[in-house]
Amino acid sequence: DTAVSQTPKYLVTQMGNDKSIKCEQNLGHDTMYWYKQDSKKFLKIMFSYNNKELIINETVPNRFSPKSPDKAHLNLHINSLELGDSAVYFCASSRSGGAGSNEQFFGPGTRLTVL
Amino acid sequence: QQQVKQSPQSLIVQKGGISIINCAYENTAFDYFPWYQQFPGKGPALLIAIRPDVSEKKEGRFTISFNKSAKQFSLHIMDSQPGDSATYFCAASGGFNDYKLSFGAGTTVTVRA
Numbered sequence: 001d002t003a004v005s006q007t008p009k010y011l012v013t014q015m016g017n018d019k020s021i022k023c024e025q026n027l028g029h030d031t032m033y034w035y036k037q038d039s040k041k042f043l044k045i046m047f048s049y050n051n052k053e054l055i056i057n058e059t060v061p062n063r064f065s066p067k068s069p070d071k072a073h074l075n076l077h078i079n080s081l082e083l084g085d086s087a088v089y090f091c092a093s094s095r096s097g098g099a100g101s102n103e104q105f106f107g108p109g110t111r112l113t114v115l
Numbered sequence: 116q117q118q119v120k121q122s123p124q125s126l127i128v129q130k131g132g133i134s135i136i137n138c139a140y141e142n143t144a145f146d147y148f149p150w151y152q153q154f155p156g157k158g159p160a161l162l163i164a165i166r167p168d169v170s171e172k173k174e175g176r177f178t179i180s181f182n183k184s185a186k187q188f189s190l191h192i193m194d195s196q197p198g199d200s201a202t203y204f205c206a207a208s209g210g211f212n213d214y215k216l217s218f219g220a221g222t223t224v225t226v227r228a
Contacts, residue, residue: 004158031214041202043159043218055214090158103149104216106158 003027004107006091012113013081021076021110023091031055032074033092033104034066043090049074050096078112086114118142119207121219129227134192136222138205141186146209149216150179150190153202162203163190195226 004025013019025032033056034046048056049068063079074091088109094102121138128134138148149164165172165179165188172179178191192199205219 041153041221041223043204043221045215048214050214092158103161103164106151106160108156108158 004091004093004105006089006107006110008110009108010111010113012115014115015081015083017081018077018079019081019112020078021089021091021112023074023076023107025072025091025093025105025107027093027105029093029105030071030096031094031102032068032071033094034074034076035090035092035106037088037090037109039087047074047076081112081114083114086112088112117220118217119205119219121205121222123222124220125223125225127225127227128192128195130195130197132195132226134190134195134199134224134226136190136203136205136224137187138189138207138219139185139187140207140217142207142209142217143186144209145207145217147207148179148181148188149206150177151204151206151218153204153221155201159204192224195224197226197228200224200226 007022031050033048046060047066052068065077068074088111090109091107092104094104119140150162151159152162153159163174163177167183176193181188202221202223204221206216208216
């Protein structure tokens, strides 16, 4: 059973397009995250939702919009894609209590390539 | 600005050797220090974690050493195996925004057979 799943695994698109990445977790967690991993493997938090409420919103262009329809899903929509958006995007989830007390489980990642 | 500084960027070790990765932080509010392991093409996975009330934690061949006064912590991989070849990230969290994990830049470990 996949704990945290993401679709698609690979996404190749042209500059200026709009795309979405979907994430689902079946762990019963109520906190979910989006991370961006750049070409140098640096992991940076983008957003976090707890019980469908946005709790972390880092300095991310407003072209990126997360949406949490329910506790098990957190989607990421990106408008007007730019070359610099090319990266691997990871979804993660954890129980409530924050990163200080609960392990974050990561999905397999979505490799986004903007041409 | 990176809140957790990690070194080295990469290291190569012979099978059976010891791999040591170091991390340093400034924020004294941090109270949780996990290490994540990432294999190529996969997401990071929790390897081992420590809180500042202990100076060392060992799980199998992996040991975290923690120095609260120096604000440093390190991961030691004993008897390194080729299957340990991966990228290792230290991280820290705590304080006001407890949901946020601040990651180090990562260390790519290659274990030569």
